Amino acid sequence: MSKKLLLGIIVVLLITNIASLLFWNKEEKVVINDEDSAKIDSAEPVASIGSEKVSYQQWMEELRSEYGEKQLKSMIDHEVVNQLAEENNIEVDEKVIDREISFLYTMQGIMTEEEAEKEEAKWREDIIYRYQLQDLLTKDMSILEEELQTYYEGYGDQYDFTESVQISHILVDDFETADKVVAELEQGASFDLLAKEYSIDDETKASGGYLGSIYTSSQFLPSSYEEVALKMDNHSYSEPFQADNGVAILYLHRKLPSITFDYEEIKPYMESELAMQEMNQSLSADPLWEQLEIDWVYGN
Known part of the structure; x- marks a missing residue:
């Protein structure tokens, strides 16, 4: 070039x-x-x-x-990894990518559908690069089957993702007020602004009723909220329903299903991670440059 x-x-x-x-x-x-x-x-x-x-x-x-x-x-670096991964037939399982994306969603705040689509595209590219790079760096290493089995028994569940919902709510005293809120939502009013105006939940009203990403198995998610949220579509609000402390209206930003792996599914990824630890290798593409002819303006 x-x-x-x-x-x-x-x-x-x-x-x-x-x-x-x-x-x-x-x-x-x-x-x-x-x-x-x-x-x-x-x-x-x-x-x-x-x-x-x-x-x-x-x-x-x-x-x-x-x-x-x-x-x-x-x-x-990205092109080196891309070319070498293609040469070595290294692909990343879609299930692994979905798991990583789900974890990233739980660490994000509220995003519009358009924002989420753009972020997810970036995340996907970074996830594939990271796993392919790790595999390339460790492809000549092998880990004993016994060591892999022991590691899976102790830490295998860390690769799973627990079902979660990212939600906001508006909590009011009665159905009459709730119906008024819904009428304004139907006219195009902003959910977060209505939460600030109507919600009686002092802990969340200042943030537009945002409750965050919550595992559906969490004790912090009321059972009535879980039941309603799991029936909703992303980026939609619910009908008013009776909750423990009043009448609630939910907004579901995103629903993230559970993702689990058996031993054979996650084995290649555990093996490369353990190999990285044994090699004391940082996740850098520098060692791979020598496998390709690279000429760039900053030197060889």
């Missing part, structure tokens, strides 16, 4: 990292934000501080010098 092409890749990636995609037109206008189509003129200063100005070229050069090597290396 030529140095000019690699430098071009650097520029594209750097602009992407500041939430932008760069598109040139004949008037030298640059789209710097896809969401609102904000534009700048690359021939004009990007900032002015008193009499001092910062040119577009200065800005780009600073980005290249500050982040260029790190970001280009990351791009090469």
